[in-house]
Amino acid sequence: ATQDYDLARDPTSDATTGLRQGLTSYGDAHFSLFLRKVFIKALGYSEDALSRPIVGIVNTYSSFNPCHANVPQLIEAVKRGVQLQGGLAIDFPTISIHESFSSPTSMFLRNLMSMDTEEMIKAQPIDAVITIGGCDKTVPAQLMGAISANKPCLPLVTGPMMPGSHRGKRIGACTDCRNNWATYRAGDIDMEEIADVNEELAPTAGTCGVMGTASTMACLLVGLGLMAPQGATAPAVSAARLRIAEKTGANAVAAISAQRRPQSILSRESFLNAITVLQAIGGSTNAVVHLMAIINRHPEVAGTVNLEDYNLIGARTPLLVDLKPSGDNYMTDFHNAGGMLALLHTLRPLLYLNAKTVTGQTMGEMLDTTPFRSFPGSADIIRPLSNPLASSSSLVVLQGNLCPGGAVIKASASKNKKLLRHQGPAVVFENSEDLAQRIDSADLDVSHDSVLVLQNIGPVGNPGMPEAGMIPIPRKLKGITDMLRLSDGRMSGTAGGTIVLHISPEAALDESPLGIVRNGDVITLDVEARKLNVNVSAEEMARRWKERKVKPTTTKGRSKAKRGYRALYEQRVNQAEHGADFDFLTAAGADTRA
Ligand code: FES
């Protein structure tokens, strides 16, 4: 009789770990293992190495992705950490998405990346995974995929870039990209100077150095308990970043023996902690969409945290971190002032201390064993609860007959706080092209009281929900710096203004109130009351919907694309309040599609 091939030979391993997991490909488990070893040995691994628990490392390096330029060094440091603890580290690629090199939008590709990540984690014989990412859509995509795959997972971010320097002033992507471009457009700096600025806005590898979406998502990973506090803020080019990577590798081996998986670590409380962090840092509006997508991947948490929780938490959470665009400083300042450790200690009375973390400690135990002592200057960047930048609610969720599925506004970024309670007539643009054609025209019927409405930039209407929500002020209103603006799209985490985003259901869907708003309809925003309404009766809405169905324009309704990923996207993406994920990827399956 033939002997079983090797399955029982190594007393330290069982049939479900390392190279031995998922041996079903050829019917015969022994032959499957035999073949796997044939091929992996072509890479030079020994029997000893192959008997170890395997930690996969997701490699999102790409020469099109400067935010991930340090990934090769991070992988080397992670491997050292894994191997010092007796594991075997094996890196593998997934797609890489950078904000500036992802047409039509990076958000369009986020769900694709989450599928790539989930399926590669599931497919390969790894016992745990370290997802290395950083640029805006990468951390959400990886976390969505990792929760669904549910193998022990430790996220590691690439870290923020350093600020640059222009004629004695610090500058950094991308809040200062916008400021400086506006100054150039206004004729206040010349071509030579803007070219100098261009050289310094992103002076090193790493993610944007302000509290944009990338930094926000890195801070949320700490709030969720998935990453150590220092991990969010240490610069991409620092030695500290490499030591964090080494430690992450070591922690992955421990997470395997304890079988700590994302679905067992993350609870409703973990997400409420993350939302508390989001409000305290004045984080990106995009994080609301990403967090909902992440929540909806978790079978036990999905449905227990919704948009209303952002308001409940916002009402008791002050804005504490003084970073651009809500404040004045850069991520390196936040790091040097104590970073997320200092912030979590400050937020302690508002946190759920029983929430678990990836090391096995609870949030409370982590804070108890990692004290933070403030020092002169640290409280300028990370304010105490007694001296906040704003007393509450940097991000507010709105309800009303214009947004039955909700809408989001970053109240802390409003430039004219009077507009937070405002009533005015709508000036409607049907889509981005219509806006581009008419916004600066001399005969646009608009005043500073008007409400600018942009339709059809939602998840379906303009696949990927572009960051076009910061509608420019019409040129004829010279001197006006802020107006109430509404859309079903998103806005860059580094931008500001009185801007309502993510209106749901989006204009492109049949029964969308936003889709049938017309010029002159009176719109009322009341941020304190959390309301967004339009003075159109339910009967009139129904009449307009019917009329629109009879004469559909090219931009209305689902599915314009006939083939490929775009067709899949348009048919299966759900609305912003569910995370703009694909309905079939959520824990509930197809229930989330509008
Ligand atoms: Fe990658 Fe800003 S472009 S984080």
Ligand code: MG
């Ligand atoms: Mg961004």
